[in-house]
Amino acid sequence: MSVATEKETAAATSAESALSVRNLWKIFGPRADRIIGTPDAQLSRAELKAKTGCVAGVKDVSFEVAPGEVFVVMGLSGSGKSTLVRCLTRLIEPTAGSVLIDGIDVTTASDAQLRDLRRNRVSMVFQHFGLLPHRQVIDNIAYGLEIRGMKKKERRAKAEEVVSLVGLDGFSHSYPDQLSGGMQQRVGLARALAGDPSILLFDEPFSALDPLIRRDMQNEVIRLHRDLRKTMVFITHDLQEALKLGDRILIMRDGEIVQIGRPDEVVGAPVDDYVRDFVSEVPRSHVLTLKWVMREPRPDDSMDGPVMSCDTIVRQAAKAALASEHPVRVVEGDRVIGIVDDDAILRVVVAEEEAHQ
Amino acid sequence: MSATLTPPAAAPPTPDQPGRDGPGRSIASIPRWAWALGVVVLWVGIWALTKGTDTLALAGREHTDVQTSLGRFRDDVLAGRADNPVIQLTYDLGAWFTSVVDWLQRMLSVPDFPRPVPQVGWLGVTAVATWVGLAVAGWRIAVLVAASFVSFGVFGYWSEAIDLLIVTFVAVGVSVLIGMPLAVLVGTGNRAVNAVTNTVLDIFQTMPTFVYLLPIVLFFGIGAAGAVVCTLVYALPPIIRIAGHGIRNVSTTTIEATDSAGQTWWQRLTKVQLPMARKTIVVGLNQTIMAALSMATIASYVDGPGLGQPVLDALVKNDVGGAFVPGALIVVMAVMLDRSTTAASEYSEMAARGGLDLRLRRIVLAAAAVPVLVALHLSRTYPWAAELDDPGWTPKVADAVDGFFEWFTDTFRDATQAFKDLVSAVLLNPLQSLLSESPWWLAGGAILALAFVVGGLRAVAPTVVCLGGLLYFGLWHDAMVTLNMTLVGTVLVMLLAVVLGVAMARSRAVDVVLRPTLDAGQTIPPFVYLIPVLALFGPTRFTAIVAGVVYAAPVAIKLVADGVRAVSPSTIEAGRSTGSTRWQEIVKVQLPMARASLVLAANQGLLYVLAMAVIGGLVGAGALGYDVVLGFARSEEWGKGAAAGISIVLLGIMVDRIARAAAHRSGAPAAR
Incomplete structure (x- = not known):
């Protein structure tokens, strides 16, 4: 991905x-809404608790x-x-x-x-599953459709499609407590997916x-x-x-x-x-991309090495880079934006080896 | 009434809490029991000097002003029947209940003029009941139901038994109609709602059954109406409390998960909360049915129809043999109802889980319906199917029982007499003279001081209020006598509970033998306990105490057993590894760690014994119970009877609050 x-x-x-969150606050406690906008809102969690008895759960969070x-x-x-x-x-x-x-x-x-x-x-999947123990798997999955008012036959058919999507084939008529934790969470996942x-x-x-x-x-x-x-x-x-x-x-x-x-x-x-x-x-080599380890191209760099995108993860690039005698040219689109030589690769991989010893 | 009591987990011994809560540990290091002993010694000292003065004893026919005005209140109510809208409403309600019961009786149990027999006769009723048992709980229960109904018939108490069932089920029906919405409110409501309902239900459940009768009869009249209303009031708390508890304890994750799918309030209630709480709701229903049955038998005292009447008639005549058969039939009915509801809940669970072949079940039920319809038809057509000939077994059984008890009492007279004398001499008489011969200010002060010592500050306010109330209603002396019986009974209950409870907790074999007996004991209405005890001890206060002990013992023993068993095995192991003897293990590890359960058991014991001490008024126990009985019998004593009823409630609340405060201090949840 x-x-x-x-x-x-x-x-x-x-x-x-799809989702836009702006300046979201959640403060638990009495008269929590009066705290926002006052200097108290800037206090740390412990200080706020000591002063007002309220606990800030979410403080001014924004993201898209x-x-x-x-x-x-x-x-x-x-x-x-x-x-x-x-x-x-x-x-x-x-x-x-x-x-x-x-x-x-x-x-x-x-x-x-x-x-x-x-x-x-919006559908949600929960840590502790939250399944209905008195319903079969298929009816748990169909629950969201049921409360929309969908007819039984239709919703069961729809739920049955999701059953195979999450790998629950053959378990439609089991009860949740007859399934392992992993299987129960598949039911949770299916329930969330059923409503599309x-x-x-x-x-x-x-x-x-x-x-x-x-x-x-x-x-x-x-x-x-x-x-x-x-x-x-x-x-x-x-x-x-x-x-x-x-x-x-x-x-x-x-x-x-x-x-x-x-x-x-x-x-x-x-x-x-x-x-x-x-x-x-x-392990940094598993996460970092070439962008993070490359250096500026110099005029004397060899132009014979392999070409790789700057989003390539170091570990995936390592084999080809080390096999080639020439350093890797890192490109963004058509433009060469950097050079990665064996040293750069080894620095990431070896540093990681040391960190794990 | 308490098969569902959850024992508190054994509380870890609380470290000394520096004194914000009473004396106990705070003043130097004098232990609590020493303070209590000090209070008692001081009490005895002053008692020796002031004995017999200011005891506020009220002679037979004397009334205080308060009692007289209570009597006037009743006269006003009766006089206002014509134009007081409240009383008209209650009487209309009562009349409605009467007509429902009356209609059902004519259908099932009494001749429906001009027919010489009810609309549906003996065979038809039995067949239908058996079929219902088969449908809701399987063939084993169907057999049990059939056997029970046949036994009602062959012992000649058919119409009384069916009447009792009618009163019970009408009351249960109304209880469910009122109780389930309230349970939903309790289960889904906020904290304030819960606090209010809990307090009200607590007070209801503290009240001994007998006390409900007087005011209800005043407003609803005697007979079926009063019986149904008493029964429904008494049967209401379990369903509200237990079903509410079940609904509230539905997993919050599941509620959140289904909320996140966008359900409405109603969808959440009907598709998530009620189905997930179903098992607990059925337990609540079971408890409500059992409570209804036990109250419906006592309601015979206000002329309620049913099996209670022959028991009562025989009891007041001291006719043990006569009381035995109807009493045993009440037990049969209790077992039948208890087993059926429990089995029905398991059966429906099995059906919901696909454990039953539903198609096969439908075929069987349809097939079984054919003979049922035939039986119905027969019972409407032929006299032999409408009424069972009394084979005359009952008098024979009564004679046999009388003979047995005669032989038993003759043979063991020395033993029972010795037991009675011992308890009287060691516990009953000394405590009675201390409580009832002390001046009121001394006894009251001593009770208050003891309440403070065992319960801390938390116990003081309710004790003051209740003692003040006892003074106000003018039956101080009788209240002290009743309190004495209650305390002595509770001591005996706790002796039994500790010995048997520890034995049950330590030995699986003892548990296996004892537990079913105790479970069965808890389903039997209290009224029935009086019968065998009366045979042994005759009409005295001692009968009431022993009956109370027998009535209270099952719940107390189970609480102690579960509490001791809950003590963590690793703690016991640690004790063993230091080389403690078995006795040391019990006394130094298990009992102290189960302290919370012991306190809870004492609390339950107190309330149960008090309830029985009051019913004991019927068989010569005297004091408050007798005042209530007299209030029913003679209208000029009504005020005094009402004052006695209120005093019983005050006593109950007082002992309950002190015990709860003590439980709170020893870290027990104030659960019941």
Whole structure:
């Protein structure tokens, strides 16, 4: 998933955004709405709690998500990421700010409009699945269609299509508690997909699963995204997962945005020590692109080496680069913008080897 | 009434909390029991000097002004029947209930003039009930239902048994109609709603069954109307509380997940909350049915139709043999209702899970409907199917029972007498003279001081209010006598509960044997307990106490057993590894760690024994219970009876609040 460049330009103008969040606040506690706009709002979380008894869950968060983009929100527990994603469809009522989905202002929507939005445009997948234990898999998947008022035969047929899409063939008539955790989350995923929403929200969907199953499910999401091209907002506390899935990553701490950027930007240019510490264990060759390791072309550089796009990830370029006697020419479009020699490649790979010893 | 009591998890011993909550640990390091002992010693000292003065004893026919005005209030209500809209409304309601019950009776249990028999006779009713059992709970329950109905008939109590069922089910129906919306409100409402309903339900459940009768009869009249209203008021709290609890505890993730799909409030309620809480709601329904049955038997006291009447008639005549058969049939009915509702919930779960062949089930039910219709027709056409000939077993059984108890009491007279004398001499008499012969200010002050010692500041306000109320209503002396019976009964209950509870918790075999017995014991209406105890001890206060102990023991034993079992095995292991003996393990590890359960068990024990001490007024227990009974019997004593009823409620609230405060201090949840 690395069509990030054209998406970035798309994300710049909110009219074309699938999701646009502006100055979103959520403060828990009595008379929380009076705090915003006062100097108190600038206090740290602990100070605000001590002074007013309120807790700031989300502090002044703004971002745009382009159609078809996978946008990951990453943070440790308590960073406000789950609160943020719930504010997007008002499962938690935001204190201030606005959320636009497909140009519709969610924050001012009436109950009926909000229901319509939840039924038709946005679906969510939950960490603890949230399935209905008294219904078969097929009826869990069809739940969203059922509450829209769709007839039983029609909704079951529609749900059956999704069943095979998420690899649940043969389990339609099981009950949730007869399935493993991974399979249950497939039901959660199918339920979210059944209504054919334009945006999917994931709240730490794989945190409760075993590592191997988690990897399967991540690949499942990547496959679904490739096939269906849905906009996704993905919440996780796992950096590896964020780097693997995200076109862009938003790193949160104490309810605030620390950094927004593509995976290579977050790893290559962390904005502060917090992010730097976070990404220090990441194998850089897996994330950084040639852009991050190239140098300015010099007149004496050989023009015989292989040509590679600047978005190529270092690890993928390494074999060809090392095999060639000549340095790699890095291009953006038709223009050569830099040169990567063996040393540059080795610096990234070896540094990583050392970091892991 | 408490098969669903959840035992509190064993609380870790709380560290000394520096004193914001009463004396206990705060003043130096004098332990709480020493303070209590100090209060008692001081009390006994002053009692020795002032004994017999200011006891506020009220002779048989004396009334205080408050009691007289209560009596006047009743006269006003009765006089206002013609033009007071409130009373007209309640009487209309009562008349409506009466007509519903009356119609059902003519259908099922009494001759519908000009027919010499009811519309549907014995065979038809039994067949239909059996078919319903088959439909909702499977063939085993169908057999149980059939056997139960046949037993009602062959022992000659057919119409009484069906009347009792009618009153019970009319009341349950109305309870569900009123209770389920309230349960939804409790389950989905905010904290304020919960706090208010909880307080109201607490007070309702603290009230002994007997106390409901007086005011309800005043407003709704005696007979079927009063019986239905009493029963429904008593049966309402379980369904509200348990179903509300079930709805509130539906997984929040699931609610959130389904909300995120855009459901309406109504869709959330009907498609998510109610189905997911179904099991708990059925438990609530079961508890409501059992409560209704137990109240409907007691309602015979206000001329409510049903099996309670022959029991009551026999009890007041001290005729144990006569009370035995109807009492046993009440037990049969209780077991039948309990087993059917429990099995129905399992059965419907199985059906919903695809564990039953639904097509086969439909075929079986349709096939079974044919003989049922035939039986219905027969029972409307032929006298033999309409009315069962009484084979005359009941008098024989009564004689046999009388003979047995005669033999038993003759043989064990020394033992029962010795037990009675021992408890009287060691507990009952000393405590009674201390409580009831102390001047009111001394007893009241001592109770308040003890409340403060065991319950801390939290217990003081309710105790003051309740003691003040007892004084105001002018039955102080009787209240102290009733309190004495309650306390002695509770001590006996706790002795039993600790011994048997620890045994159950430590030995699987004991548990396997005892638990079903206790479960069965909890489903039996309290009224029935009086019968065998009366046979052993005759019409005395002692009968009421022992019946109360028998009534309260199952719940208390189970609470203690579950509390002791909940003590973490690793803690016990750690104790063992230091080489403690079995006795040390029980006394130093298990019991202290199960303290919260012990307190909760004592609380339940107190309320159950109090309820029984009051019903015991019927069989010579005297004091407040007798005042209530007398209030029913003679209209000029009505005011005093009402004052006694209120005093019972005040006593109940007082002991409940003190026990809860004590539980709170020892870290138990104030759950019931």
